[in-house]
Amino acid sequence: MGKIRVGLVGIGNCASAIVQSVFLAKKRPLRGILFEEIGGYRVQDIDFVFAADVDTRKIGKDLGQAIFEGSNLFPRLVEDIETGVKVTAGPVLDGVAEHMRPFFAPHSRDVSMDEIVKAMRDAGVEVVVNMLPVGSELATRFYAEATLRAGAAFINGIPVFIASDPTGEWQEKYRRAGLPLLGDDVKGQFGATILHSALTALMRERGLLVEETYQLNIGGNTDFLNMKEEERLRSKRESKTSAVAYTLFNAEEIIRSQRIRIGPSDWVPFLGNTKVAYIYIKATSFLGLPVELDVKLKVDDKSMFAASMVDAIRLAKLALDNGLSGPIHEASAYYFKHPPRPVSSPYEAKRMLEEFIARYGAAQA
């Protein structure tokens, strides 16, 4: 099987977890992985060929070194990573929040679309992964456009609505260009969203009516620090809330009456990369009697991201190999919180995904 030529945008903790998982997979079988192979592609078939960031502490360094620079704190799991890819300077646009400047060292050079498209083309990028900070609306659109012009598939890991663009414009652009589009906003492997929505889906399946629910999240990395600005956080709340709301009988009513509250809640520096989620659900069961559930989840936030992303990358490549274009619904519904076509149960989403892999993976073999 061939390699997958991948470009990474935003060399933060998520990128570190992805890069390290690929180099770890070259040494020994990965633990906790969902699919060993997708259409014949293994995690170690991911080849990094392009990387972009705005932080001067990362620009110009080998990707294998840049993932440990700046405010990155994902632990080192592999020694001596050399990718041969130098981190290139991307445009800053809205990629750095004002209150983050003391923690960042963004460059101040103008970087044009032509420069980035050329760099992507020269590198022969097939799949671009967007991992910019939440709230990077302009910067995400910039890279979605650059990827399109460079002729690659785009995976949008953050809550800017590209694959799920309500106007349908981005979906149409990718369809016309004959390129796959996956997104939006990664659903961690066993993160707060999948756990919360699996619980509410189970309640629905067992005939319970959810009356009220919240999901509070705290963490100590720059992702949580960035989201302290309420405006940057708006799309994240929408994305996370919708992922749970799709599993409810009474979504509209519960949203209207503000009996659902979901989102990142605070930055607690000493937590580092650990994310803690508190989930509460109150439901009505048989004969109108109440059921209450309180769950606390504690996970490494970025390994959760990477587990989903190494699958999404292989699915994007499978879509490319099979000449699929526009939104890849099966992959988006399972791995992303805000897909263009949401599915009300994670089990149904998994069934669709497995059918997709069997169909296109087999076609390829």
Ligand SMILES: O=P([O-])([O-])O[C@@H]1[C@@H](O)[C@H](O)[C@@H](O)[C@H](O)[C@@H]1O
């Ligand atoms: O899946 P989940 O745990 O609800 O939420 C996750 C966030 O906590 C994480 O910071 C981000 O990198 C992932 O993309 C995902 O959004």
